[in-house]
Amino acid sequence: MSTFPTSVLSQRTSGSRRSFLLAGAAGMLATRSVDAASPTKVKTQARIVIVGAGAAGLTAAARLSAALDGARITIIDPRREHFYQPGFTLVAAGIKPMDYVVSRTADYIPPGVELVTDRVAELDVDGKQVLTASGARHPYDFLIVATGMQLEYGLIEGMDAKLIGEHGIGSIYGGPQAAQATWRAMSAFADRGGRGVFLRPATEMKCAGAPLKYTFISEDYLTRRGTRSKSEVIYNSNNKALFSVPIVHEKVRMLFQARGIAVNYERVLKAIDPGRRIATFSTASGVEEQGYDFIHVIPPMRAPEVVRKSPLPWPADKNKAWSDEGWMEVDRATLRHVRYANVFGVGDIAGVPKGKTAASVKWQVPVAVDHIVAELAGGKSNALYNGYTSCPLITRLGQAMLIEFDYQNNLTPSFPGVIAPLEELWVSWVMKTMALKPTYISMLRGRA
Amino acid sequence: MKELDPFVLLAVFQEMLGPLLWPLVALVVLTAVAFVTLLVSERGVRSRRMLLAQAIGLLGGVFALWVMATVSSSGFTDAGGPADWVLIALVCVLGAAGTAILVYTVAGWVGHGRCPLCAVLRPKS
Numbered sequence: 001m002s003t004f005p006t007s008v009l010s011q012r013t014s015g016s017r018r019s020f021l022l023a024g025a026a027g028m029l030a031t032r033s034v035d036a037a038s039p040t041k042v043k044t045q046a047r048i049v050i051v052g053a054g055a056a057g058l059t060a061a062a063r064l065s066a067a068l069d070g071a072r073i074t075i076i077d078p079r080r081e082h083f084y085q086p087g088f089t090l091v092a093a094g095i096k097p098m099d100y101v102v103s104r105t106a107d108y109i110p111p112g113v114e115l116v117t118d119r120v121a122e123l124d125v126d127g128k129q130v131l132t133a134s135g136a137r138h139p140y141d142f143l144i145v146a147t148g149m150q151l152e153y154g155l156i157e158g159m160d161a162k163l164i165g166e167h168g169i170g171s172i173y174g175g176p177q178a179a180q181a182t183w184r185a186m187s188a189f190a191d192r193g194g195r196g197v198f199l200r201p202a203t204e205m206k207c208a209g210a211p212l213k214y215t216f217i218s219e220d221y222l223t224r225r226g227t228r229s230k231s232e233v234i235y236n237s238n239n240k241a242l243f244s245v246p247i248v249h250e251k252v253r254m255l256f257q258a259r260g261i262a263v264n265y266e267r268v269l270k271a272i273d274p275g276r277r278i279a280t281f282s283t284a285s286g287v288e289e290q291g292y293d294f295i296h297v298i299p300p301m302r303a304p305e306v307v308r309k310s311p312l313p314w315p316a317d318k319n320k321a322w323s324d325e326g327w328m329e330v331d332r333a334t335l336r337h338v339r340y341a342n343v344f345g346v347g348d349i350a351g352v353p354k355g356k357t358a359a360s361v362k363w364q365v366p367v368a369v370d371h372i373v374a375e376l377a378g379g380k381s382n383a384l385y386n387g388y389t390s391c392p393l394i395t396r397l398g399q400a401m402l403i404e405f406d407y408q409n410n411l412t413p414s415f416p417g418v419i420a421p422l423e424e425l426w427v428s429w430v431m432k433t434m435a436l437k438p439t440y441i442s443m444l445r446g447r448a
Numbered sequence: 449m450k451e452l453d454p455f456v457l458l459a460v461f462q463e464m465l466g467p468l469l470w471p472l473v474a475l476v477v478l479t480a481v482a483f484v485t486l487l488v489s490e491r492g493v494r495s496r497r498m499l500l501a502q503a504i505g506l507l508g509g510v511f512a513l514w515v516m517a518t519v520s521s522s523g524f525t526d527a528g529g530p531a532d533w534v535l536i537a538l539v540c541v542l543g544a545a546g547t548a549i550l551v552y553t554v555a556g557w558v559g560h561g562r563c564p565l566c567a568v569l570r571p572k573s
Contacts, residue, residue: 090521095521096521397521397523397526398521398522398523398525398526399526399528415531418531418534419531420529420531423528423529423531424528424529425528425529425531425532426522426526426527426528426532426535427531427532427535429520429522429526430516430520430522430535433519433520433521433522434464434519434520435460435464437463438460438461438462438463438464439460439463441463442456442459442460442462442463445459447455447456447459448456448459448460
């Protein structure tokens, strides 16, 4: 891993990080947010198109709108609903209702920003325009790609998103309804007991802590409902680690051991037979069948087709896996596309190591926006993203570990000496359940 | 902490509390002003009233913990480390102190019939 020089912006990050994590929690202190914009707006006639109105797209729209005067900012997304994805785990844990994670995209569109409810059909980056399914053309001076990613349930033989909630199949990633259906399936499993099978895919994925969280939560429910003694809980990791940060892997390994959760390494789900309740995994030496009473399916994830078919993904000679999955070839420190200087990739679509999370969005978007604003002002930004991300890793109902780390696998605790990153704490749970959503919404509005 | 930014805190609290935020802020400010005014006008603390207020304040501390547990979907056995006990103590103390001050102030003004509202409502002899 390379190291990055400290920028003006990144020097300010630790204080702001705290505000993202803790603002609002029981009167705790909050600190200054990263201001991409200078106090005075930059006057410009620039056309900026944002593809995708998820966390990254909306945050970018809010920050650009606050920083620029006269820019024509267009944000394109076919979906009218906005999903608070960090809340999917809580819905699937029976902690929050489904409507906790659903709101309207239009509620977060800043004044002066045009929302186009349409599907993007082509990213014509050579022609500097975005084409939509309705045939409209959106020429741009700067393009921010924030499409998010695509869940590929169909790449698992026998699996279909419609099966979620049936035949002991759960999957919290599939959306609000899927999270709710997963809760029903897992709750029924916890009542009866049996064999619970958990896993993660071999692709890059969003919120890589969620597979672990849901394993812990399910095990906790079995214990609370008195069926743990007649149950097995098995976690299948796609590689030789439970978490990409070694010190976190080791902590999770110890917790799994203490909780009697069996671990298989190098298992990738290839097929599922819902009728017989058998999951087939590829292993280092062949295939293995595992019967289950409940299985938490996490599908392979890759870039949406519109990005995969554009010139934006990593080329195969530089990164075969990221090329196959279609992640954008962006500079990991600036989020600027390596070959198209007026294109930025933020959020899940960015081909950078680690961190496809809302916390990553919080730190990526201000950097990308800072570069665009500086360029429009005739200057140059030295803002850099150091890979910071965070994961409130729920280990049981009522407790979580607040894990924060960067590109170099360093733990980067916001409250060293107060909130230990590898300690199961109620305060971290409180942050996850109380403070995170208000802070996330504030981020969408460009206020945090 | 390098720099305090009350605007970030305000934004998050607005999202968290919604329309409750400003009434709660008003309640805190009004109580504080009324409490200080009462102390000045009475030239000190009335010990019997304060004792009663503190007793009720204890209930306020428990209530604050119950509210915290409810809104955070927590149980009462979830504390796992020192930071948790600090937060629990903070919530309890703030709840107890806030309730005690509120009760002391209300009892002081109502008991003496000094509040403008009391003056209006007091039956004329």
